[in-house]
Amino acid sequence: MRITAEEKEATRQRIEAAALELFRTRGFEATTTRDIAKAAQIATGTLFNYFVAKETIVAALAEEGLAKAHATVEKQPAAETLEESLFTLVAAELRQLRPLRKFITPVLETALCPLASATQNGEASLRVRHLETVARIARAHGVAENSPVAWQVYWSLYSGVLAHWAADKSPKQEDTLALLDNSLHMFAAWLQDAAAEPL
Amino acid sequence: MATVTELIAALPEEDLAIGSPSAKEISDVLSRASQQPVPVGRFRRLTALGTLQAKIGAAYLFHWLRGFFKSADENKRLLAETHWKTALRMLDSMTYLRGAVMKVGQTLATFPDIAPPEFVETLQKLHFDAPPMHWSLLKEMVNNELCDDPESVFASFDKQAFAAASLGQVHGATLKSGEEVAVKIQYPGIARAVESDFRNLTLFLLPARLTKDWESTKDQFADLSRRLALEADYELEAANLRKAAALFHEEDGIVIPRVYPQWSTARVLTMERLPGIHLREYLDTHPSQEERTEVGRKILRAWYRMMYAGKMFYVDVHPGNLLMMEGGRLGVLDFGFIMPIEGEEGELFRKMDRALTTGRIEDRLAANKEWCNLRDDETDRINLHEQYADWCWRPRYCGGVFDFGNETDFREGIRLFTEMFRRRYSRARPNTPAIARCQFAWRSMLYQLKAKINIRDIAEEEVKATGWDRSEYAE
Numbered sequence: 032m033r034i035t036a037e038e039k040e041a042t043r044q045r046i047e048a049a050a051l052e053l054f055r056t057r058g059f060e061a062t063t064t065r066d067i068a069k070a071a072q073i074a075t076g077t078l079f080n081y082f083v084a085k086e087t088i089v090a091a092l093a094e095e096g097l098a099k100a101h102a103t104v105e106k107q108p109a110a111e112t113l114e115e116s117l118f119t120l121v122a123a124e125l126r127q128l129r130p131l132r133k134f135i136t137p138v139l140e141t142a143l144c145p146l147a148s149a150t151q152n153g154e155a156s157l158r159v160r161h162l163e164t165v166a167r168i169a170r171a172h173g174v175a176e177n178s179p180v181a182w183q184v185y186w187s188l189y190s191g192v193l194a195h196w197a198a199d200k201s202p203k204q205e206d207t208l209a210l211l212d213n214s215l216h217m218f219a220a221w222l223q224d225a226a227a228e229p230l
Numbered sequence: 231m232a233t234v235t236e237l238i239a240a241l242p243e244e245d246l247a248i249g250s251p252s253a254k255e256i257s258d259v260l261s262r263a264s265q266q267p268v269p270v271g272r273f274r275r276l277t278a279l280g281t282l283q284a285k286i287g288a289a290y291l292f293h294w295l296r297g298f299f300k301s302a303d304e305n306k307r308l309l310a311e312t313h314w315k316t317a318l319r320m321l322d323s324m325t326y327l328r329g330a331v332m333k334v335g336q337t338l339a340t341f342p343d344i345a346p347p348e349f350v351e352t353l354q355k356l357h358f359d360a361p362p363m364h365w366s367l368l369k370e371m372v373n374n375e376l377c378d379d380p381e382s383v384f385a386s387f388d389k390q391a392f393a394a395a396s397l398g399q400v401h402g403a404t405l406k407s408g409e410e411v412a413v414k415i416q417y418p419g420i421a422r423a424v425e426s427d428f429r430n431l432t433l434f435l436l437p438a439r440l441t442k443d444w445e446s447t448k449d450q451f452a453d454l455s456r457r458l459a460l461e462a463d464y465e466l467e468a469a470n471l472r473k474a475a476a477l478f479h480e481e482d483g484i485v486i487p488r489v490y491p492q493w494s495t496a497r498v499l500t501m502e503r504l505p506g507i508h509l510r511e512y513l514d515t516h517p518s519q520e521e522r523t524e525v526g527r528k529i530l531r532a533w534y535r536m537m538y539a540g541k542m543f544y545v546d547v548h549p550g551n552l553l554m555m556e557g558g559r560l561g562v563l564d565f566g567f568i569m570p571i572e573g574e575e576g577e578l579f580r581k582m583d584r585a586l587t588t589g590r591i592e593d594r595l596a597a598n599k600e601w602c603n604l605r606d607d608e609t610d611r612i613n614l615h616e617q618y619a620d621w622c623w624r625p626r627y628c629g630g631v632f633d634f635g636n637e638t639d640f641r642e643g644i645r646l647f648t649e650m651f652r653r654r655y656s657r658a659r660p661n662t663p664a665i666a667r668c669q670f671a672w673r674s675m676l677y678q679l680k681a682k683i684n685i686r687d688i689a690e691e692e693v694k695a696t697g698w699d700r701s702e703y704a705e
C-alpha cells in the first residue's frame with residue numbers, strides 16, 4: 032500500500048501533537064516512544080520511520096515553531112530600530128517555543144552550538160536560517176553587516192539568551208526579556224560603532 | 231563613550247569639596263578607577279535619557295562612599311580606596327541603574343534649595359520624559375501579564391509613554407468601555423535586578439563596616455531595598471489605591487485614581503487617568519495666594535486623612551505625585567510606598583501624635599528617643615533630632631496660620647535636615663530616613679506654594695472625624 036505525502040504529513044503531525052501532550056502531562060523523561068506511538072495510534076515501529084528519538088520530535092516541533100515565528104515577523108511592518116526589530120523576532124520565537132521550554136535544553140545544546148554544521152539532512156540548519164533572517168532584518172535597517180565577527184557576536188548573545196530562557200525561574204521568564212533587551216541593545220550599538228569606525 | 235571620569239567630572243563642584251581627602255585626591259582615585267570605559271549598553275540608553283541620570287547615579291554613590299574618608303586612618307583609607315574602585319566598576323556594570331537613579335533623582339528634587347536650580351529643573355523633568363522600553367518589549371510585557379496584545383486588550387493604546395515611573399513607564403490608553411486610563415508597566419525583573427546589584431555592592435563595601443558611617447550607609451541600602459520591594463508590587467499598590475480612594479468624597483476635592491483590576495497585575499497597573507498639571511506648571515500659571523493656600527490645605531488634608539482615618543502613612547510625597555486638576559481639585563498619585571500604621575509602629579505613631587499635638591518638649595524628646603533609639607548620653611544627637619522635630623512640628627502644635635513661604639524658616643529646615651543627613655540616622659528604624667524625608671518633602675512643597683495655613687485645624691478636624699479620643703493628652 033502506498034502512502035501519500037498528505038497521509039505521511041498527517042501522521043507526522045499526529046505524532047508531534049501526541050508527544051507534546053504527553054511531555055506536558057507526564058514529563059519528558061517519563062514518556063517513552065511506545066507511549067507516544069500508542070497515543071498517536073500507530074505501531075512503535077512506524078514511529079521510528081518518522082522520528083529516531085524523542086529529542087528528534089522536540090527538534091521538529093522547535094523547527095516548526097521557529098518557522099511560524101519567522102513567518103509572522105516577516106509579515107509585520109519593520110520596527111523603528113534594528114534593535115527593536117530583532118527583539119520582535121526573538122520574542123516571537125520564544126513565544127512559539129514556550130510549550131517546549133521544559134524539555135528543549137538538549138535540542139538547544141545541539142542546535143545552538145557554534146560548531147553545529149551549516150546543513151542538516153540537506154536542509155539549512157536552524158542557525159543558518161535564524162542568521163539569514165537576522166541579516167535580512169539588518170539590511171532592512173540599512174545595516175549591510177556580514178563580517179563573521181558580527182555573526183559570531185550575535186550568535187553568542189542569542190544562544191546565551193535562549194540558554195538562560197530554558198532555565199529561567201523568574202515569573203513568566205521576565206528576566207529573559209530583560210536579558211534579551213540588554214543583549215540586543217549591546218549588539219545594535221556595537222554594530223553601529225563597527226559601521227562608524229571599521230575594524 | 232562616556233567614562234566614569236567624565237561622569238564624575240560633570241558632578242557639581244561643591245560635591246567634591248567636602249571633607250578629607252582633598253577633592254583632587256578623590257578625583258584621582260576616580261580617574262584611576264575608571265581607566266576602563268563604561269561598557270556600551272545601558273549607559274548609552276541612559277545617555278539618551280540625558281546623562282544627568284548617570285551623573286546623579288554616580289553622585290549618589292559618591293555621597294555614600296565619601297563618608298568613609300572622614301574618619302578613616304591611612305590604612306583603612308587605602309582599603310576603602312580599593313573597594314571604592316571595585317564599587318565604581320560595579321556601578322559601571324549596573325545595567326538597571328535607571329530605576330534606582332530615578333528614585334534618587336526624585337529625592338533630590340524635593341530639596342529645591344540644596345541642589346543647584348538647573349539640577350532640580352532637569353530632575354523634575356525626568357518624570358515627564360518617555361523612558362526607554364520600546365514598543366516590542368512593552369507588547370511582550372502586556373502579553374505576559376494580560377494575555378493579549380495591548381491593541382486587543384484596550385480600545386486604543388498610546389505607543390509613546392506619557393510619563394516615566396521609577397520602575398517602568400506610564401502609557402495612556404482607552405478601555406473598550408470608553409474610560410481614559412493610565413497604564414503603568416514595569417520593566418521586566420527590574421526590582422530584583424536592582425536589589426541584587428545593590429546587595430553585591432554592599433558586599434564590596436564590607437570593610438566599611440569598621441567606619442562610623444557604615445550604619446547609615448546600611449540604612450540607606452535598607453531603605454532603598456524596602457522601597458523597591460514595596461514599589462515593585464503593583465498589586466499592593468492597587469490595594470492601597472482602593473483603600474485610599476474609599477477615604478475621600480466628592481466634596482473633599484481630593485481625587486485618588488480608580489483601579490481597573492481586570493487589567494492590573496503585579497507588573498501592570500491600569501487606573502483612571504487623571505487630567506491635570508504638576509506643581510511646577512501650576513505655579514507658572516501664577517495662582518493667587520488664596521488658590522495656592524487651598525492647594526496646600528488639600529495636600530495636608532489628603533495626607534492627614536490617609537494617616538488618621540486610613541492608618542496609611544503616605545511616604546512618597548513629591549511634586550510628581552500630585553496633580554492640580556480642574557475646579558481646584560487635587561489628584562494624588564503613586565501609592566507604591568505606603569507604610570501601614572499598625573502594630574509596634576502604630577504605638578510609635580501614637581507617641582508622635584501626642585508630641586505633635588501637645589507641643590510639650592518632654593513628649594517630643596520621648597517620641598524621638600524611642601523612634602531613633604537614642605541613648606540618654608548622646609546629647610548632640612538628641613539635640614539635633616529635637617531641633618529638627620521642633621522645626622517639623624512647630625506649625626502644627628502652635629496652631630494659628632503659619633506662613634510656609636517664610637524663607638528664613640525654610641532655610642533653617644534645610645540646615646537641620648542636611649545636618650541630620652550628614653550625621654546620619656544611626657540606629658534609627660529602617661524607615662526613619664524615609665519619614666524624615668517625607669516631613670521635609672511636604673514642607674518643601676508648601677514652601678514652593680508659599681501657602682499660609684492653619685494646619686492644626688486641619689489635623690484636628692481629621693482626628694475628630696475618626697472619633698479618636700485623645701483626652702489622655704491633657705494629663
Ligand SMILES: Nc1ncnc2c1ncn2[C@@H]1O[C@H](COP(=O)(O)OP(=O)(O)OP(=O)(O)O)[C@@H](O)[C@H]1O
Nearest residue numbers: 393394395396397400412487502503504550564566
Ligand atoms: N492615574 C494617573 N493619571 C495621570 N497621570 C498619571 C497617573 N498615574 C501616573 N501618572 C503619571 O505618571 C507618573 C509616574 O507615576 P507614578 O508616580 O505612579 O510612578 P512610580 O513608579 O510610583 O514613580 P515614582 O515612584 O517615580 O513616583 C506620575 O508622575 C504622573 O505624571
